[in-house]
Amino acid sequence: MVTDTAHRHTHAVPVHEPPAAIRATGIIAVLTVAIALVAIAFALPAARTAPHAVPIGAAGPQSASGEVAATLQKQAPGAFTITYYPGEEALRDAIRNRDVYGGIAFGPDGPRLLTATGGSPMVAQMLTQMANGIAAKTGVPLATEDLAPPTVQDPRGAGLAASALPITLAGLLPAVALVLALKREVWTRFTAVVIFAGVAxxxxxxxxxxxxxxxxxxxxxxxxxLSLGILAAGLTMLGLGSLFGRFGLALGAVAALLIGNPLSGLTSAPEMLPTGWGQLGQWLPQGANATLLRSTAFFDGAGGALPIVVLTCWSLLGIALVVTAALTIERRGAR
Known part of the structure; x- marks a missing residue:
C-alpha cells in the first residue's frame, strides 16, 4: 500500500503550454521588435548625420570673417558655430587644442583653410567642400593646410572609425563571460577585468x-x-552583472550596443549626430573613449581632459557596484 502511494506521488504534474503556433508567433514578434530596435539604433544616427552647431573658427579682418559667416549661415542654417580669432596663429592654436574643428584665416597672402582631419574626417571634408565653394564664388584662390593629417596608410581614417564596435565589445564581453563563469568569485572577476583592460x-x-x-x-x-575606456565600460558591466545578475548584464549590454556605440561619434563627430544625442553620447563610456582616442592619436592628448574625467567616474561607479555586490554576498553567506 505504501509502495503504491509513493508510486502515485512520483507522477509529474502535466504542464499546460500554449499551442505551438502561438509560441512561434510570440517568438517571431519579439525578434521582429528586437531587430527593429537594432536597426534604429545603428541606422538612424547614420541616416540623420548632418552638422549641428559644429564649432569652427575664422581669423583676420572682421569684414571678411563676417562675410564667411553670412555665407555659411545662408548655405547651411545652424550647421556651424563660428568663433572669431585675432590672427591665424590663434586659430591654429584653437584647432590644435580641439576648441574648433577648423576654420578660415584671412591674411596678406589670401585666405587659408585650416582643417584637422584627425578630429573628424567627415567635418574636414565638409569644410573643404564649403570653402572651395566660397573661393569659387569670390574668385580668390584658397590655400589649404591640414593640422592633424591622417596617416599615409589610412588616409580616410577608416581603421579608426571601424574600431568603434570592437572597442565596445572589449568592454562588454569579458564582464559577461566572467559573471556567468565565476558565480561568487567577485574579486577574481574584478582583477581579471582590470588586467584585461590593460591588455586589450x-x-x-x-x-x-x-x-x-x-x-x-x-x-x-x-x-x-583605450585601456581607461575599456576599464570604465568593463567595470560598469561587471558591477551591473555582479549586483543584478543576468538582468544587469542584459541592461548593460543593451545600453552599450544600442545607445553608447551608435552615439559615440567615432565614425563622424558628436556634432554630426542629431541634436542632443551626440552630447549624450559623450557622457557615456563609448563616446568619451572615442573622443579620447582621437585626442591621443592626433592631438597629443589635447581635448582629452573631460573624457578622462567621464571615464574615471564610470570606473568608480563600476567599483562601487562591485563592492556592493561583494558585501551582499558576504552577508548572505553569514546567514
Whole structure:
C-alpha cells in the first residue's frame, strides 16, 4: 500500500503550454521588435548625420570673417558655430587644442583653410567642400593646410572609425563571460577585468598602429586612453552583472550596443549626430573613449581632459557596484 502511494506521488504534474503556433508567433514578434530596435539604433544616427552647431573658427579682418559667416549661415542654417580669432596663429592654436574643428584665416597672402582631419574626417571634408565653394564664388584662390593629417596608410581614417564596435565589445564581453563563469568569485572577476583592460588597450593600439596603419604617433598615449575606456565600460558591466545578475548584464549590454556605440561619434563627430544625442553620447563610456582616442592619436592628448574625467567616474561607479555586490554576498553567506 505504501509502495503504491509513493508510486502515485512520483507522477509529474502535466504542464499546460500554449499551442505551438502561438509560441512561434510570440517568438517571431519579439525578434521582429528586437531587430527593429537594432536597426534604429545603428541606422538612424547614420541616416540623420548632418552638422549641428559644429564649432569652427575664422581669423583676420572682421569684414571678411563676417562675410564667411553670412555665407555659411545662408548655405547651411545652424550647421556651424563660428568663433572669431585675432590672427591665424590663434586659430591654429584653437584647432590644435580641439576648441574648433577648423576654420578660415584671412591674411596678406589670401585666405587659408585650416582643417584637422584627425578630429573628424567627415567635418574636414565638409569644410573643404564649403570653402572651395566660397573661393569659387569670390574668385580668390584658397590655400589649404591640414593640422592633424591622417596617416599615409589610412588616409580616410577608416581603421579608426571601424574600431568603434570592437572597442565596445572589449568592454562588454569579458564582464559577461566572467559573471556567468565565476558565480561568487567577485574579486577574481574584478582583477581579471582590470588586467584585461590593460591588455586589450595595448592590443587594439598595436592593431591600429602596425596592422591598420591608422595611427603613427603617441602609441602609449593611445594605449593608455583605450585601456581607461575599456576599464570604465568593463567595470560598469561587471558591477551591473555582479549586483543584478543576468538582468544587469542584459541592461548593460543593451545600453552599450544600442545607445553608447551608435552615439559615440567615432565614425563622424558628436556634432554630426542629431541634436542632443551626440552630447549624450559623450557622457557615456563609448563616446568619451572615442573622443579620447582621437585626442591621443592626433592631438597629443589635447581635448582629452573631460573624457578622462567621464571615464574615471564610470570606473568608480563600476567599483562601487562591485563592492556592493561583494558585501551582499558576504552577508548572505553569514546567514
Amino acid at each position: 588597450g595595448v592590443s587594439i593600439a598595436a592593431l591600429l598602429r602596425y596592422v591598420l596603419g591608422s595611427i603613427d604617433a603617441n602609441f602609449w598615449g593611445v594605449a593608455g586612453g
